[in-house]
Amino acid sequence: MPASPHSWPEALVGTPSVAVIERAIERRRLSHSLLLTGDDLGTLVGVAHTIADRLLNPPGSDARFAVKEHQS
Numbered sequence: 001m002p003a004s005p006h007s008w009p010e011a012l013v014g015t016p017s018v019a020v021i022e023r024a025i026e027r028r029r030l031s032h033s034l035l036l037t038g039d040d041l042g043t044l045v046g047v048a049h050t051i052a053d054r055l056l057n058p059p060g061s062d063a064r065f066a067v068k069e070h071q072s
Contacts, residue, residue: 006053009046025054 012018024030034051036044056065 006046006050008050009043011043012047021051022054025051030055 007013008018021030021034030051036047038044057063
């Protein structure tokens with residue numbers, strides 16, 4: 001599978017929070033809503049884009065959907 005264009009913000013890589021989100025996506029058990037909080041808007045946007053990328057482009061899929069095409 002090609003590398004995902006969206007990666008977790010560097011400050012969050014390897015954290016328990018990322019592990020929980022990745023595991024929930026992998027198990028198809030991600031909640032219908034998530035509350036993302038923090039002081040750094042860039043980090044929050046990065047997290048949101050990475051989650052969207054994981055949901056739009058699951059492993060094993062041949063199609064790629066750009067996150068930016070699905071923003072409102």
